[in-house]
Amino acid sequence: MLPWLLSPYHAIVNRLSANRLHHALLLTGTEGIGKMQLAERLANIMLCKLPAEHQPCQQCQSCQLFAAGTHPDFHMLQSERQIGVDLVRESIAKLSRTSQLSGNKVLIIPAAETMTEAAANALLKTLEEPTANTYLILVTHQLSRILPTILSRCEKHALPTPTTQQSLEWLRQQGMEVTEAQLQAYAYAPLKVQSSLSEPGGVQYADFITGLESIIAGNTDETQFAGNWQEEAKRIVGWCQHYIHRQYIRNQKQSALAVYNECIKALVHLQNPGVNKKLVLSTLLAQFSHLDLT
Ligand SMILES: [Zn+2]
Known part of the structure:
Protein backbone atom coordinates (compact mmCIF):
# COMPACT_ATOMS: atom_id res chain seq x y z
CA MET A 1 0.00 0.00 0.00
CA LEU A 159 -7.55 11.02 0.97
CA PRO A 160 -4.39 12.95 1.76
CA THR A 161 -1.99 14.25 -0.87
CA PRO A 162 1.52 13.02 -0.07
CA THR A 163 4.11 15.57 1.00
CA THR A 164 6.89 16.35 -1.47
CA GLN A 165 9.24 14.38 0.73
CA GLN A 166 6.94 11.33 0.81
CA SER A 167 6.51 11.42 -2.95
CA LEU A 168 10.22 11.74 -3.72
CA GLU A 169 11.06 9.00 -1.22
CA TRP A 170 8.44 6.65 -2.64
CA LEU A 171 9.59 7.31 -6.22
CA ARG A 172 13.17 6.59 -5.13
CA GLN A 173 11.99 3.25 -3.74
CA GLN A 174 10.49 2.54 -7.18
CA GLY A 175 13.94 3.17 -8.66
CA MET A 176 13.13 6.65 -9.93
CA GLU A 177 15.40 9.50 -8.98
CA VAL A 178 13.23 12.54 -9.46
CA THR A 179 13.78 16.19 -8.62
CA GLU A 180 11.23 18.40 -6.96
CA ALA A 181 10.91 20.39 -10.22
CA GLN A 182 9.94 17.20 -12.06
CA LEU A 183 7.41 16.32 -9.41
CA GLN A 184 6.02 19.82 -9.69
CA ALA A 185 5.69 19.39 -13.47
CA TYR A 186 3.27 16.57 -12.72
CA ALA A 187 1.26 18.65 -10.25
CA TYR A 188 2.87 16.83 -7.30
CA ALA A 189 1.15 13.59 -8.25
CA PRO A 190 3.68 10.78 -7.69
CA LEU A 191 1.67 8.18 -9.61
CA LYS A 192 1.58 10.40 -12.67
CA VAL A 193 5.38 10.71 -12.50
CA GLN A 194 5.67 6.96 -12.13
CA SER A 195 3.44 6.09 -15.07
CA SER A 196 5.06 8.71 -17.24
CA LEU A 197 8.61 7.58 -16.44
CA SER A 198 7.84 3.89 -16.82
CA GLU A 199 6.08 4.31 -20.14
CA PRO A 200 8.21 2.64 -22.79
CA GLY A 201 9.64 5.13 -25.27
CA GLY A 202 8.04 8.03 -23.41
CA VAL A 203 9.71 11.42 -23.53
CA GLN A 204 11.64 12.06 -20.32
CA TYR A 205 11.10 15.39 -18.64
CA ALA A 206 14.84 16.05 -18.46
CA ASP A 207 15.15 15.49 -22.22
CA PHE A 208 12.22 17.78 -22.83
CA ILE A 209 13.84 20.58 -20.80
CA THR A 210 17.13 20.16 -22.64
CA GLY A 211 15.29 20.26 -25.96
CA LEU A 212 13.16 23.25 -25.05
CA GLU A 213 16.13 25.24 -23.79
CA SER A 214 18.06 24.60 -26.95
CA ILE A 215 15.03 25.82 -28.94
CA ILE A 216 14.89 28.97 -26.79
CA ALA A 217 18.62 29.49 -27.32
CA GLY A 218 18.02 29.22 -31.06
CA ASN A 219 20.32 26.22 -31.39
CA THR A 220 17.75 23.72 -32.62
CA ASP A 221 15.08 23.59 -35.25
CA GLU A 222 11.76 23.08 -33.43
CA THR A 223 10.20 20.99 -36.22
CA GLN A 224 12.51 18.10 -35.42
CA PHE A 225 11.37 18.07 -31.79
CA ALA A 226 7.76 18.49 -32.85
CA GLY A 227 8.13 15.33 -34.92
CA ASN A 228 9.79 13.38 -32.11
CA TRP A 229 7.33 14.51 -29.49
CA GLN A 230 4.06 14.48 -31.43
CA GLU A 231 2.82 11.17 -29.95
CA GLU A 232 2.80 12.80 -26.54
CA ALA A 233 1.70 16.23 -27.72
CA LYS A 234 -0.67 16.91 -24.83
CA ARG A 235 1.89 16.11 -22.20
CA ILE A 236 4.54 18.20 -23.99
CA VAL A 237 2.20 21.20 -24.21
CA GLY A 238 1.42 20.76 -20.50
CA TRP A 239 5.14 20.85 -19.74
CA CYS A 240 5.60 23.91 -21.99
CA GLN A 241 2.78 25.64 -20.18
CA HIS A 242 4.27 24.84 -16.81
CA TYR A 243 7.73 26.00 -17.92
CA ILE A 244 6.54 29.33 -19.27
CA HIS A 245 4.30 29.89 -16.27
CA ARG A 246 7.31 29.61 -13.99
CA GLN A 247 9.24 32.03 -16.20
CA TYR A 248 6.38 34.51 -16.05
CA ILE A 249 6.19 34.30 -12.27
CA ARG A 250 9.91 34.98 -12.18
CA ASN A 251 10.20 37.90 -14.62
CA GLN A 252 6.64 39.14 -15.33
CA LYS A 253 7.47 39.58 -19.03
CA GLN A 254 4.60 40.08 -21.46
CA SER A 255 6.38 37.83 -23.96
CA ALA A 256 6.14 34.94 -21.48
CA LEU A 257 2.47 35.63 -20.90
CA ALA A 258 1.84 35.63 -24.65
CA VAL A 259 3.50 32.21 -25.00
CA TYR A 260 1.51 30.95 -22.02
CA ASN A 261 -1.67 31.90 -23.87
CA GLU A 262 -0.39 30.07 -26.96
CA CYS A 263 -0.03 26.93 -24.80
CA ILE A 264 -3.67 27.16 -23.82
CA LYS A 265 -4.66 27.56 -27.48
CA ALA A 266 -2.55 24.53 -28.40
CA LEU A 267 -4.28 22.43 -25.72
CA VAL A 268 -7.64 23.44 -27.19
CA HIS A 269 -6.49 22.46 -30.70
CA LEU A 270 -5.31 19.09 -29.40
CA GLN A 271 -8.83 18.28 -28.20
CA ASN A 272 -9.75 17.95 -31.85
CA PRO A 273 -9.36 14.24 -32.78
CA GLY A 274 -8.21 14.85 -36.37
CA VAL A 275 -5.68 17.53 -35.51
CA ASN A 276 -2.15 17.53 -36.95
CA LYS A 277 -0.23 17.18 -33.69
CA LYS A 278 3.15 17.83 -35.22
CA LEU A 279 1.94 21.11 -36.68
CA VAL A 280 0.36 22.23 -33.39
CA LEU A 281 3.59 21.44 -31.56
CA SER A 282 5.94 23.06 -34.05
CA THR A 283 3.77 26.19 -34.12
CA LEU A 284 3.90 26.38 -30.34
CA LEU A 285 7.60 25.55 -30.07
CA ALA A 286 8.38 28.25 -32.66
CA GLN A 287 6.99 30.75 -30.12
CA PHE A 288 9.73 29.66 -27.76
CA SER A 289 12.56 30.14 -30.22
CA HIS A 290 14.49 33.33 -29.51
CA LEU A 291 12.18 34.08 -26.61
CA ASP A 292 13.94 36.67 -24.44
CA LEU A 293 13.54 35.51 -20.86
CA THR A 294 16.47 37.33 -19.30
ZN1 LIG B 1 -7.86 -14.35 0.38
Whole structure:
Protein backbone atom coordinates (compact mmCIF):
# COMPACT_ATOMS: atom_id res chain seq x y z
CA MET A 1 0.00 0.00 0.00
CA LEU A 2 1.16 3.55 -0.75
CA PRO A 3 2.60 4.92 2.53
CA TRP A 4 0.44 8.06 2.60
CA LEU A 5 -2.71 5.96 2.19
CA LEU A 6 -1.89 3.49 4.96
CA SER A 7 -3.74 5.38 7.64
CA PRO A 8 -7.06 5.73 5.74
CA TYR A 9 -6.69 2.13 4.56
CA HIS A 10 -6.31 0.83 8.11
CA ALA A 11 -9.20 2.96 9.36
CA ILE A 12 -11.52 1.52 6.70
CA VAL A 13 -10.35 -2.07 7.16
CA ASN A 14 -10.76 -1.82 10.95
CA ARG A 15 -14.40 -0.96 10.46
CA LEU A 16 -14.79 -3.65 7.83
CA SER A 17 -13.50 -6.33 10.23
CA ALA A 18 -15.79 -5.01 12.95
CA ASN A 19 -18.71 -5.21 10.50
CA ARG A 20 -19.32 -1.52 10.90
CA LEU A 21 -18.33 -0.29 7.46
CA HIS A 22 -20.84 1.67 5.41
CA HIS A 23 -21.83 -0.18 2.23
CA ALA A 24 -21.10 2.83 0.01
CA LEU A 25 -17.75 4.60 0.15
CA LEU A 26 -16.69 7.67 -1.75
CA LEU A 27 -12.93 8.05 -2.10
CA THR A 28 -11.86 11.52 -3.06
CA GLY A 29 -8.55 13.37 -3.38
CA THR A 30 -6.34 14.94 -6.02
CA GLU A 31 -5.36 13.09 -9.18
CA GLY A 32 -2.40 10.74 -9.21
CA ILE A 33 -2.22 9.93 -5.48
CA GLY A 34 -3.41 6.32 -5.76
CA LYS A 35 -7.15 6.42 -5.08
CA MET A 36 -7.76 3.50 -7.44
CA GLN A 37 -4.99 1.44 -5.84
CA LEU A 38 -6.71 1.95 -2.51
CA ALA A 39 -10.14 1.09 -3.96
CA GLU A 40 -8.83 -2.12 -5.51
CA ARG A 41 -7.02 -3.17 -2.35
CA LEU A 42 -10.22 -2.59 -0.39
CA ALA A 43 -12.18 -4.66 -2.91
CA ASN A 44 -9.56 -7.39 -2.61
CA ILE A 45 -9.86 -7.57 1.18
CA MET A 46 -13.67 -7.29 1.08
CA LEU A 47 -13.75 -10.38 -1.14
CA CYS A 48 -10.98 -12.36 0.61
CA LYS A 49 -12.13 -15.42 2.55
CA LEU A 50 -9.29 -15.32 5.07
CA PRO A 51 -8.09 -11.76 5.60
CA ALA A 52 -5.53 -11.39 8.35
CA GLU A 53 -3.77 -8.41 9.89
CA HIS A 54 -5.37 -5.87 7.60
CA GLN A 55 -4.33 -7.73 4.48
CA PRO A 56 -6.04 -10.01 1.96
CA CYS A 57 -4.50 -13.49 2.26
CA GLN A 58 -3.58 -13.72 -1.46
CA GLN A 59 -4.02 -17.51 -1.15
CA CYS A 60 -7.73 -18.26 -1.09
CA GLN A 61 -9.76 -18.94 -4.21
CA SER A 62 -11.25 -15.48 -3.99
CA CYS A 63 -7.86 -13.76 -3.86
CA GLN A 64 -6.59 -15.85 -6.76
CA LEU A 65 -9.59 -14.97 -8.91
CA PHE A 66 -9.21 -11.33 -7.94
CA ALA A 67 -5.53 -11.32 -8.89
CA ALA A 68 -6.39 -12.94 -12.23
CA GLY A 69 -9.03 -10.28 -12.87
CA THR A 70 -11.78 -12.89 -13.14
CA HIS A 71 -13.56 -12.66 -9.79
CA PRO A 72 -17.28 -13.15 -10.56
CA ASP A 73 -18.39 -10.91 -7.67
CA PHE A 74 -16.10 -8.03 -8.51
CA HIS A 75 -17.30 -5.40 -10.95
CA MET A 76 -15.84 -2.20 -12.32
CA LEU A 77 -18.07 0.40 -13.89
CA GLN A 78 -15.90 2.02 -16.50
CA SER A 79 -16.57 4.04 -19.58
CA GLU A 80 -14.43 5.84 -22.14
CA ARG A 81 -16.64 8.89 -21.85
CA GLN A 82 -19.52 9.66 -19.51
CA ILE A 83 -21.06 6.89 -17.44
CA GLY A 84 -24.57 6.51 -18.81
CA VAL A 85 -27.72 5.10 -17.27
CA ASP A 86 -27.51 1.79 -19.17
CA LEU A 87 -24.10 0.97 -17.74
CA VAL A 88 -25.34 1.71 -14.24
CA ARG A 89 -28.43 -0.48 -14.69
CA GLU A 90 -26.24 -3.28 -16.03
CA SER A 91 -23.98 -3.10 -12.97
CA ILE A 92 -26.91 -2.98 -10.56
CA ALA A 93 -28.33 -6.09 -12.21
CA LYS A 94 -25.02 -7.89 -11.66
CA LEU A 95 -24.96 -6.83 -8.02
CA SER A 96 -28.50 -8.01 -7.41
CA ARG A 97 -27.55 -11.60 -8.22
CA THR A 98 -26.48 -13.89 -5.42
CA SER A 99 -22.77 -13.85 -4.76
CA GLN A 100 -21.15 -16.64 -6.76
CA LEU A 101 -18.51 -17.35 -4.13
CA SER A 102 -20.97 -16.90 -1.26
CA GLY A 103 -19.14 -13.85 0.04
CA ASN A 104 -19.26 -10.12 -0.57
CA LYS A 105 -19.91 -8.39 -3.87
CA VAL A 106 -18.02 -5.24 -4.81
CA LEU A 107 -18.56 -2.57 -7.44
CA ILE A 108 -15.96 0.13 -8.06
CA ILE A 109 -16.98 3.26 -9.95
CA PRO A 110 -13.84 5.11 -11.05
CA ALA A 111 -14.37 8.70 -12.26
CA ALA A 112 -17.76 8.76 -10.54
CA GLU A 113 -18.08 12.44 -11.46
CA THR A 114 -18.64 11.40 -15.09
CA MET A 115 -22.00 9.79 -14.28
CA THR A 116 -24.84 11.51 -16.11
CA GLU A 117 -27.70 12.76 -13.96
CA ALA A 118 -29.85 9.85 -15.12
CA ALA A 119 -27.07 7.42 -14.27
CA ALA A 120 -26.65 8.92 -10.81
CA ASN A 121 -30.40 8.73 -10.24
CA ALA A 122 -30.42 5.09 -11.28
CA LEU A 123 -27.74 4.42 -8.69
CA LEU A 124 -29.60 6.13 -5.84
CA LYS A 125 -31.87 3.25 -4.99
CA THR A 126 -28.95 0.83 -4.75
CA LEU A 127 -27.13 3.31 -2.52
CA GLU A 128 -30.18 3.52 -0.28
CA GLU A 129 -31.11 -0.13 -0.17
CA PRO A 130 -28.21 -2.22 -1.34
CA THR A 131 -28.51 -5.95 -1.78
CA ALA A 132 -26.97 -7.95 1.06
CA ASN A 133 -23.19 -8.22 1.30
CA THR A 134 -22.65 -5.52 -1.28
CA TYR A 135 -20.07 -2.75 -1.24
CA LEU A 136 -19.90 0.16 -3.63
CA ILE A 137 -16.73 2.20 -3.91
CA LEU A 138 -17.05 5.46 -5.79
CA VAL A 139 -13.83 7.24 -6.74
CA THR A 140 -13.46 10.84 -7.83
CA HIS A 141 -10.97 13.69 -7.98
CA GLN A 142 -13.76 16.18 -8.65
CA LEU A 143 -15.94 16.07 -5.59
CA SER A 144 -17.85 19.21 -6.59
CA ARG A 145 -19.26 17.39 -9.62
CA ILE A 146 -20.86 14.62 -7.54
CA LEU A 147 -24.59 15.18 -7.07
CA PRO A 148 -25.56 16.01 -3.47
CA THR A 149 -28.05 13.13 -3.48
CA ILE A 150 -25.20 10.69 -4.16
CA LEU A 151 -22.88 12.41 -1.72
CA SER A 152 -25.34 12.21 1.15
CA ARG A 153 -25.71 8.45 0.72
CA CYS A 154 -22.01 7.65 0.78
CA GLU A 155 -19.40 7.64 3.48
CA LYS A 156 -16.84 10.16 2.26
CA HIS A 157 -13.11 9.59 2.65
CA ALA A 158 -10.93 12.55 1.68
CA LEU A 159 -7.55 11.02 0.97
CA PRO A 160 -4.39 12.95 1.76
CA THR A 161 -1.99 14.25 -0.87
CA PRO A 162 1.52 13.02 -0.07
CA THR A 163 4.11 15.57 1.00
CA THR A 164 6.89 16.35 -1.47
CA GLN A 165 9.24 14.38 0.73
CA GLN A 166 6.94 11.33 0.81
CA SER A 167 6.51 11.42 -2.95
CA LEU A 168 10.22 11.74 -3.72
CA GLU A 169 11.06 9.00 -1.22
CA TRP A 170 8.44 6.65 -2.64
CA LEU A 171 9.59 7.31 -6.22
CA ARG A 172 13.17 6.59 -5.13
CA GLN A 173 11.99 3.25 -3.74
CA GLN A 174 10.49 2.54 -7.18
CA GLY A 175 13.94 3.17 -8.66
CA MET A 176 13.13 6.65 -9.93
CA GLU A 177 15.40 9.50 -8.98
CA VAL A 178 13.23 12.54 -9.46
CA THR A 179 13.78 16.19 -8.62
CA GLU A 180 11.23 18.40 -6.96
CA ALA A 181 10.91 20.39 -10.22
CA GLN A 182 9.94 17.20 -12.06
CA LEU A 183 7.41 16.32 -9.41
CA GLN A 184 6.02 19.82 -9.69
CA ALA A 185 5.69 19.39 -13.47
CA TYR A 186 3.27 16.57 -12.72
CA ALA A 187 1.26 18.65 -10.25
CA TYR A 188 2.87 16.83 -7.30
CA ALA A 189 1.15 13.59 -8.25
CA PRO A 190 3.68 10.78 -7.69
CA LEU A 191 1.67 8.18 -9.61
CA LYS A 192 1.58 10.40 -12.67
CA VAL A 193 5.38 10.71 -12.50
CA GLN A 194 5.67 6.96 -12.13
CA SER A 195 3.44 6.09 -15.07
CA SER A 196 5.06 8.71 -17.24
CA LEU A 197 8.61 7.58 -16.44
CA SER A 198 7.84 3.89 -16.82
CA GLU A 199 6.08 4.31 -20.14
CA PRO A 200 8.21 2.64 -22.79
CA GLY A 201 9.64 5.13 -25.27
CA GLY A 202 8.04 8.03 -23.41
CA VAL A 203 9.71 11.42 -23.53
CA GLN A 204 11.64 12.06 -20.32
CA TYR A 205 11.10 15.39 -18.64
CA ALA A 206 14.84 16.05 -18.46
CA ASP A 207 15.15 15.49 -22.22
CA PHE A 208 12.22 17.78 -22.83
CA ILE A 209 13.84 20.58 -20.80
CA THR A 210 17.13 20.16 -22.64
CA GLY A 211 15.29 20.26 -25.96
CA LEU A 212 13.16 23.25 -25.05
CA GLU A 213 16.13 25.24 -23.79
CA SER A 214 18.06 24.60 -26.95
CA ILE A 215 15.03 25.82 -28.94
CA ILE A 216 14.89 28.97 -26.79
CA ALA A 217 18.62 29.49 -27.32
CA GLY A 218 18.02 29.22 -31.06
CA ASN A 219 20.32 26.22 -31.39
CA THR A 220 17.75 23.72 -32.62
CA ASP A 221 15.08 23.59 -35.25
CA GLU A 222 11.76 23.08 -33.43
CA THR A 223 10.20 20.99 -36.22
CA GLN A 224 12.51 18.10 -35.42
CA PHE A 225 11.37 18.07 -31.79
CA ALA A 226 7.76 18.49 -32.85
CA GLY A 227 8.13 15.33 -34.92
CA ASN A 228 9.79 13.38 -32.11
CA TRP A 229 7.33 14.51 -29.49
CA GLN A 230 4.06 14.48 -31.43
CA GLU A 231 2.82 11.17 -29.95
CA GLU A 232 2.80 12.80 -26.54
CA ALA A 233 1.70 16.23 -27.72
CA LYS A 234 -0.67 16.91 -24.83
CA ARG A 235 1.89 16.11 -22.20
CA ILE A 236 4.54 18.20 -23.99
CA VAL A 237 2.20 21.20 -24.21
CA GLY A 238 1.42 20.76 -20.50
CA TRP A 239 5.14 20.85 -19.74
CA CYS A 240 5.60 23.91 -21.99
CA GLN A 241 2.78 25.64 -20.18
CA HIS A 242 4.27 24.84 -16.81
CA TYR A 243 7.73 26.00 -17.92
CA ILE A 244 6.54 29.33 -19.27
CA HIS A 245 4.30 29.89 -16.27
CA ARG A 246 7.31 29.61 -13.99
CA GLN A 247 9.24 32.03 -16.20
CA TYR A 248 6.38 34.51 -16.05
CA ILE A 249 6.19 34.30 -12.27
CA ARG A 250 9.91 34.98 -12.18
CA ASN A 251 10.20 37.90 -14.62
CA GLN A 252 6.64 39.14 -15.33
CA LYS A 253 7.47 39.58 -19.03
CA GLN A 254 4.60 40.08 -21.46
CA SER A 255 6.38 37.83 -23.96
CA ALA A 256 6.14 34.94 -21.48
CA LEU A 257 2.47 35.63 -20.90
CA ALA A 258 1.84 35.63 -24.65
CA VAL A 259 3.50 32.21 -25.00
CA TYR A 260 1.51 30.95 -22.02
CA ASN A 261 -1.67 31.90 -23.87
CA GLU A 262 -0.39 30.07 -26.96
CA CYS A 263 -0.03 26.93 -24.80
CA ILE A 264 -3.67 27.16 -23.82
CA LYS A 265 -4.66 27.56 -27.48
CA ALA A 266 -2.55 24.53 -28.40
CA LEU A 267 -4.28 22.43 -25.72
CA VAL A 268 -7.64 23.44 -27.19
CA HIS A 269 -6.49 22.46 -30.70
CA LEU A 270 -5.31 19.09 -29.40
CA GLN A 271 -8.83 18.28 -28.20
CA ASN A 272 -9.75 17.95 -31.85
CA PRO A 273 -9.36 14.24 -32.78
CA GLY A 274 -8.21 14.85 -36.37
CA VAL A 275 -5.68 17.53 -35.51
CA ASN A 276 -2.15 17.53 -36.95
CA LYS A 277 -0.23 17.18 -33.69
CA LYS A 278 3.15 17.83 -35.22
CA LEU A 279 1.94 21.11 -36.68
CA VAL A 280 0.36 22.23 -33.39
CA LEU A 281 3.59 21.44 -31.56
CA SER A 282 5.94 23.06 -34.05
CA THR A 283 3.77 26.19 -34.12
CA LEU A 284 3.90 26.38 -30.34
CA LEU A 285 7.60 25.55 -30.07
CA ALA A 286 8.38 28.25 -32.66
CA GLN A 287 6.99 30.75 -30.12
CA PHE A 288 9.73 29.66 -27.76
CA SER A 289 12.56 30.14 -30.22
CA HIS A 290 14.49 33.33 -29.51
CA LEU A 291 12.18 34.08 -26.61
CA ASP A 292 13.94 36.67 -24.44
CA LEU A 293 13.54 35.51 -20.86
CA THR A 294 16.47 37.33 -19.30
ZN1 LIG B 1 -7.86 -14.35 0.38
